[in-house]
């Protein structure tokens with residue numbers, strides 16, 4: 001293991017986390033809690049100010065924790081990349097979205113790397129955590145370090161470690177979820193593992209950075225494909241007059257060989273809808289089509305359209321057209337109990353329903369407003385939402401903080417895509 005830095009006047013190990021978002025801040029917190037002096041680097045001046053004034057930028061880290069770490073000098077956020085010359089470990093947690101054509105956009109990794117390069121001192125361990133296609137650590141990061149004159153395994157040690165954080169999960173957090181690490185050389189992997197093992201409960205070393213990159217894609221491809229399968233099952237069950245929820249719950253009583261996944265209005269969040277497409281893009285460059293991923297993407301992308309079709313059918317039963325109907329969407333976040341609307345299927349529902357002329361209000365205690373093109377759409381408070389009248393209520397997210405029964409009690413047509421009201425036998429309540 002490389003010796004702890006003495007440059008901060010102590011034996012404290014030092015690290016920089018690049019990107020202070022949903023992933024970066026919890027990682028910074030875990031290392032600071034383990035006694036590292038952590039520098040959080042971000043391009044956002046506002047985020048840095050917020051952190052330095054003791055306020056968190058993600059619901060998974062409390063304000064109190066940020067305040068304590070800032071007060072004790074264990075955490076400092078900055079836009080000044082020159083600060084990386086003070087650290088021995090760097091973890092990169094910047095976004096990896098898709099471009100408009102659904103191709104990987106690794107420009108954030110490239111920019112982060114270029115900002116780091118002039119300041120990284122020799123001997124530093126650099127770990128990429130952003131989800132990406134196999135080969136990125138070697139082809140994108142190593143290549144740039146080599147251009148700058150660094151020699152792998154001597155001047156720089158590079159590894160990949162997939163981030164498995166699950167925002168809103170109260171059981172599994174960054175510290176107690178096993179962390180996979182793989183290096184570009186066996187030594188790089190061991191160095192990264194040794195650092196991570198100081199802050200996290202369990203580190204699993206794999207044979208290469210490419211293997212570690214692939215682990216993350218397997219995990220999220222597994223989820224995307226299984227969700228695609230149960231989404232198809234939901235459509236099949238509806239045609240057969242069966243409840244997919246009942247079928248899945250009953251199948252889940254089998255103690256082996258079955259893992260339950262639930263249908264929904266589509267995939268959301270920064271990971272599941274995007275990560276498998278990183279793998280299918282990479283394989284297309286090698287002239288190989290990953291059919292499972294493309295089929296799951298097709299089924300999952302169709303779900304918001306399917307849900308809107310169900311809304312239209314339900315309105316028809318009351319001789320109403322979708323155009324001009326008042327619809328209340330319950331939940332705008334992409335999943336339960338989070339404030340994140342990235343790739344949220346509720347946004348697709350909002351868009352498709354508005355295009356078809358529906359008049360929409362929404363309620364989400366975690367998302368007071370969201371951006372829709374140039375507009376900022378404001379949600380309505382519970383008291384207002386429950387006091388109003390609609391042609392249909394559409395449950396798009398199942399938050400613990402929402403009293404769904406209060407909406408079902410209104411007696412209005414209701415379509416529930418998250419099985420929040422499966423216990424209700426009312427004729428006006430319909431499940432996906």
Ligand SMILES: NC(=O)c1ccc[n+]([C@@H]2O[C@H](COP(=O)([O-])OP(=O)(O)OC[C@H]3O[C@@H](n4cnc5c(N)ncnc54)[C@H](O)[C@@H]3O)[C@@H](O)[C@H]2O)c1
Pocket residue numbers: 018019020021022023024041042043044047093094095096108111112115129130131132163164165166167270271
């Ligand atoms: N959010 C999740 O649940 C989750 C889970 C597992 C993996 N991941 C992966 O982790 C990575 C980060 O995701 P996130 O959700 O934390 O994103 P985020 O948008 O919440 O945070 C990213 C941060 O990086 C900053 N940033 C952008 N470019 C930068 C640069 N050049 N230098 C420094 N900072 C820069 C942004 O300002 C932002 O604060 C992605 O690859 C994502 O796929 C996310």
